[in-house]
Amino acid sequence: MTTDNTTVQALIAQASGLAPTLPGAGLPWLKDLRAAGLDRFAKLGLPTQRQEAWKFTSLRPLEKVSFGPAAESAPVSIDRIPSVLPGGPAHRMVFVDGRFRADLSQPGALPAGVVLESLGEALARDPDRVAGLLGRTATFDSHPLLALNTAFLADGLLLYVPRGVTVADPIEAVFLGTPGSAPAAWHPRLLLVAEENAEATVVEHHLGLPGATYLSNVASEVVAGPGARLHHYKIQMESLDAFHLATATAHLGRDATYDTFVLNLGARLARHEARSVLDGTGITCRVSAAYAAAGNQHTDFTTLIDHAKPHCTSREVVKGVIDGQARAVFQGKIIVRPDAQKTDGYQLNRALLLSPQAEINSKPELEIYADDVKCSHGATAGELDDDQLFYLRARGIPIDQARALLVGAFLDEAVEEVQVEVVRDHFRERLHRVLEGHR
Amino acid sequence: MAATEQTLDTVRELTEQKYKYGFFTDIESEMAPKGLSEDIVRFISAKKNEPEWLLEWRLKAYRHWLTMPTPDWSMLKYPPIDYQDAYYYAAPKVKEGPKSLDEVDPELLRTYEKLGIPLKEQAILAGVEGAGDTPAIAVDAVFDSVSVATTFKKKLEEKGIIFCSISEAIREHPELVRQYLGSVVPYSDNYYATLNCAVFTDGSFVYIPKGVRCPMELSTYFRINAKNTGQFERTLIIADEGSYVSYLEGCTAPQRDENQLHAAVVELVALDNATIKYSTVQNWYPGDENGKGGIYNFVTKRAACRGKNSKVSWTQVETGSAITWKYPSCILQGDNSVGEFYSVAITNNMQQADTGTKMIHIGKNTRSTIVSKGISAGKAQNTYRGLVRILPKAEGARNHTQCDSLLIGDKCGAHTVPYIESKNRTARVEHEATTAKISEDQLFYCRQRGLSEEDAVSLIVNGFCKEVLKELPMEFAVEAQKLVAISLEGSVG
Numbered sequence: 001m002t003t004d005n006t007t008v009q010a011l012i013a014q015a016s017g018l019a020p021t022l023p024g025a026g027l028p029w030l031k032d033l034r035a036a037g038l039d040r041f042a043k044l045g046l047p048t049q050r051q052e053a054w055k056f057t058s059l060r061p062l063e064k065v066s067f068g069p070a071a072e073s074a075p076v077s078i079d080r081i082p083s084v085l086p087g088g089p090a091h092r093m094v095f096v097d098g099r100f101r102a103d104l105s106q107p108g109a110l111p112a113g114v115v116l117e118s119l120g121e122a123l124a125r126d127p128d129r130v131a132g133l134l135g136r137t138a139t140f141d142s143h144p145l146l147a148l149n150t151a152f153l154a155d156g157l158l159l160y161v162p163r164g165v166t167v168a169d170p171i172e173a174v175f176l177g178t179p180g181s182a183p184a185a186w187h188p189r190l191l192l193v194a195e196e197n198a199e200a201t202v203v204e205h206h207l208g209l210p211g212a213t214y215l216s217n218v219a220s221e222v223v224a225g226p227g228a229r230l231h232h233y234k235i236q237m238e239s240l241d242a243f244h245l246a247t248a249t250a251h252l253g254r255d256a257t258y259d260t261f262v263l264n265l266g267a268r269l270a271r272h273e274a275r276s277v278l279d280g281t282g283i284t285c286r287v288s289a290a291y292a293a294a295g296n297q298h299t300d301f302t303t304l305i306d307h308a309k310p311h312c313t314s315r316e317v318v319k320g321v322i323d324g325q326a327r328a329v330f331q332g333k334i335i336v337r338p339d340a341q342k343t344d345g346y347q348l349n350r351a352l353l354l355s356p357q358a359e360i361n362s363k364p365e366l367e368i369y370a371d372d373v374k375c376s377h378g379a380t381a382g383e384l385d386d387d388q389l390f391y392l393r394a395r396g397i398p399i400d401q402a403r404a405l406l407v408g409a410f411l412d413e414a415v416e417e418v419q420v421e422v423v424r425d426h427f428r429e430r431l432h433r434v435l436e437g438h439r
Numbered sequence: 440m441a442a443t444e445q446t447l448d449t450v451r452e453l454t455e456q457k458y459k460y461g462f463f464t465d466i467e468s469e470m471a472p473k474g475l476s477e478d479i480v481r482f483i484s485a486k487k488n489e490p491e492w493l494l495e496w497r498l499k500a501y502r503h504w505l506t507m508p509t510p511d512w513s514m515l516k517y518p519p520i521d522y523q524d525a526y527y528y529a530a531p532k533v534k535e536g537p538k539s540l541d542e543v544d545p546e547l548l549r550t551y552e553k554l555g556i557p558l559k560e561q562a563i564l565a566g567v568e569g570a571g572d573t574p575a576i577a578v579d580a581v582f583d584s585v586s587v588a589t590t591f592k593k594k595l596e597e598k599g600i601i602f603c604s605i606s607e608a609i610r611e612h613p614e615l616v617r618q619y620l621g622s623v624v625p626y627s628d629n630y631y632a633t634l635n636c637a638v639f640t641d642g643s644f645v646y647i648p649k650g651v652r653c654p655m656e657l658s659t660y661f662r663i664n665a666k667n668t669g670q671f672e673r674t675l676i677i678a679d680e681g682s683y684v685s686y687l688e689g690c691t692a693p694q695r696d697e698n699q700l701h702a703a704v705v706e707l708v709a710l711d712n713a714t715i716k717y718s719t720v721q722n723w724y725p726g727d728e729n730g731k732g733g734i735y736n737f738v739t740k741r742a743a744c745r746g747k748n749s750k751v752s753w754t755q756v757e758t759g760s761a762i763t764w765k766y767p768s769c770i771l772q773g774d775n776s777v778g779e780f781y782s783v784a785i786t787n788n789m790q791q792a793d794t795g796t797k798m799i800h801i802g803k804n805t806r807s808t809i810v811s812k813g814i815s816a817g818k819a820q821n822t823y824r825g826l827v828r829i830l831p832k833a834e835g836a837r838n839h840t841q842c843d844s845l846l847i848g849d850k851c852g853a854h855t856v857p858y859i860e861s862k863n864r865t866a867r868v869e870h871e872a873t874t875a876k877i878s879e880d881q882l883f884y885c886r887q888r889g890l891s892e893e894d895a896v897s898l899i900v901n902g903f904c905k906e907v908l909k910e911l912p913m914e915f916a917v918e919a920q921k922l923v924a925i926s927l928e929g930s931v932g
Binding site: 052056339351362364374375377378 | 512844862864870
């Protein structure tokens with residue numbers, strides 16, 4: 001692992017320069033946490049393909065860009081950003097170039113005790129609330145991107161839902177990237193906490209204005225208490241010149257339901273890594289994704305589902321289409337720990353290759369140390385079925401439309417995994433617009 | 440499952456006499472000095488009167504090996520191997536190389552007889568060995584570092600088939616050996632293969648000429664006998680255009696407390712329209728129930744389907760060895776070539792296996808099938824690790840992979856690590872894997888019909904493995920079925 005490349009050096013210098021100015025710099029625990037993250041990142045450097053977890057995704061293109069800090073509040077309008085709810089968002093938090101924009105946000109009316117604010121505000125106003133939670137699941141010992149995110153830990157989203165409370169409407173977090181004068185990097189952190197029997201839906205929108213080159217290194221930390229129900233969705237439509245690297249780490253308690261889905265459509269290089277620890281009995285965990293990659297896009301969906309306790313169910317459905325010279329990666333690992341009996345794990349990965357240069361690398365992995373379990377996975381790769389195309393064409397549907405229909409139907413099966421209906425409908429619509437050629 | 444007094448007794452009995460090949464033959468051996476160095480490489484080469492080019496190749500490999508790190512990516516845990524604490528050459532002492540079977544040391548013949556390997560042609564031909572219509576099998580017997588006998592050579596020669604030890608092939612057919620040795624597994628391939636290139640001692644060589652269908656099964660029987668020796672054999676099989684050969688490989692070793700190293704390389708070359716069927720029943724000493732002793736089995740097996748319509752089929756039943764590290768692979772270069780991999784890997788007690796295959800699709804319409812059955816019992820760890828790679832020019836390539844794992848007991852592990860890489864849209868790749876345990880219903884059904892618990896498990900497991908076992912040649916299939924049952928004895932209760 002080398003730390004002599006300029007991107008890494010620039011990021012290290014930037015983080016150490018910023019440290020004293022970040023919110024909560026006076027708090028010893030936070031100062032130490034950031035310093036530890038920086039120290040770790042300096043040691044690890046950016047991941048390379050020599051590491052098994054990054055075998056199929058190269059961050060080389062990243063090393064050719066030198067990322068500076070984001071410019072102060074770019075003037076933007078968010079009128080055109082669609083909401084999950086037909087009538088406009090109920091709760092919307094907006095971040096432009098990684099910075100929270102109170103002027104664009106509307107937290108809306110929330111049940112008593114629910115905290116929805118920017119992490120920057122939380123650190124400045126009430127740091128004790130997040131003291132024990134930040135860094136709890138985002139452990140960075142062997143994870144350079146989380147270490148880097150920790151070194152820059154300053155802004156992002158805090159959602160805290162107290163015991164027994166339900167937030168009915170989806171909470172939308174919009175992350176918008178704008179074309180600055182020079183490439184910039186930001187490292188937002190999301191901290192989503194649902195206490196016992198609480199329920200909430202969070203939808204992350206990651207968007208970029210055309211032509212914007214930036215690195216968005218997102219870390220989401222999820223803590224779901226006993227019986228909590230957390231629906232965590234994401235639509236990624238970054239600028240086609242941007243790099244989107246996200247890591248979502250979840251710690252789930254007894255009888256919790258964690259339902260996460262990622263719709264990956266944008267960015268030149270996108271990676272979403274989801275790591276969930278099922279640390280209680282009776283948990284249901286769904287980690288699914290759909291992606292469409294074209295041109296020279298590279299999209300990577302990597303998951304780890306850690307069945308630490310017995311009687312849990314996990315389900316994973318990942319489907320994608322790859323066109324142009326795009327490359328897609330799926331790495332899914334299910335671990336069943338020695339005493340996690342009665343585990344039910346299911347994993348499906350299917351890819352459609354639409355062009356001669358498209359490429360898929362898939363690695364579905366099972367690591368099982370308990371005997372009374374039911375675990376299966378399936379993976380396929382291939383092209384559109386000629387018979388299906390013929391069927392449609394025989395009915396007078398032009399070839400392009402027939403293909404679009406089949407591709408749409410193929411991806412819809414994954415979108416079906418979204419449990420919240422309004423979000424499911426919204427994602428389906430967005431997906432179909434992209435497939436029809438409207439970005 | 441509650442263990443009754445009776446099952447416990449049966450288990451005790453079985454574990455005590457489980458490994459029936461654990462005996463040691465007291466035979467005088469000629470050994471190279473202990474340790475590994477350039478001198479040892481030269482010693483082995485000199486012992487075998489090898490040509491200069493081969494010595495150079497060995498030395499090149501040895502020097503390269505010194506620069507290589509030990510691979511650590513597998514899911515195997517074992518203490519570092521001290522490569523200086525082993526003998527790299529051990530040969531049963533003979534005054535001169537035996538000219539015919541009659542001159543082979545009777546002690547050796549008795550050893551093979553005890554193992555159930557017939558080395559006496561007459562006996563087989565007369566039908567003494569078993570039922571009257573037992574098909575004849577030509578055997579190359581490798582004892583520690585050298586091949587001690589090859590049967591049916593004459594009969595095979597009539598058809599132009601060359602079947603002999605690789606040492607003999609180096610002397611008698613240097614042009615063939617030089618052309619193909621290292622052409623599938625190059626000297627720099629991987630840590631254990633490179634070590635093998637430097638110190639390989641013997642192995643089998645097969646050449647099937649154009650258009651010839653080998654009239655009998657060819658077989659090599661590997662036996663590690665001497666203490667503290669490593670066995671490094673090298674097998675090279677060439678099937679020329681339009682030929683067919685079925686090859687079997689069996690292995691055993693005495694029961695010892697120390698671990699012994701076995702690092703073999705097998706290279707197969709199939710030219711246009713040729714078919715090679717390679718079957719292995721690996722039953723090296725697995726160590727005792729506490730994980731003491733046993734063979735470390737680090738094997739590189741690879742086939743090159745160079746010609747059009749060529750086909751290579753690997754079938755393996757892996758029941759032995761403390762550690763198995765083995766990935767028989769196919770490079771599907773010729774258009775329409777076919778690769779198959781059928782595997783049963785059974786690990787019990789403290790055994791660890793990390794095994795699977797690689798199918799590299801290069802040519803058009805290449806097809807591969809992978810069926811892997813992993814069974815893990817006791818405290819064993821069993822990993823399937825496989826790669827299916829479709830290169831851009833492999834139009835119409837097709838792969839189907841199925842790997843199933845069965846867990847018996849709650850202390851063992853079963854893992855699946857498949858890599859699927861497709862760079863051609865017309866290729867279709869399918870992978871499915873399941874993990875489960877023997878269902879209570881199945882057990883109950885058998886028990887209700889009066890089968891003992893152990894017999895029931897053996898029956899169910901044999902059913903689980905059937906898809907693979909049916910690929911084995913007849914004689915082996917019967918043995919393999921018994922082996923499956925024996926390997927699992929003591930795992931229930």
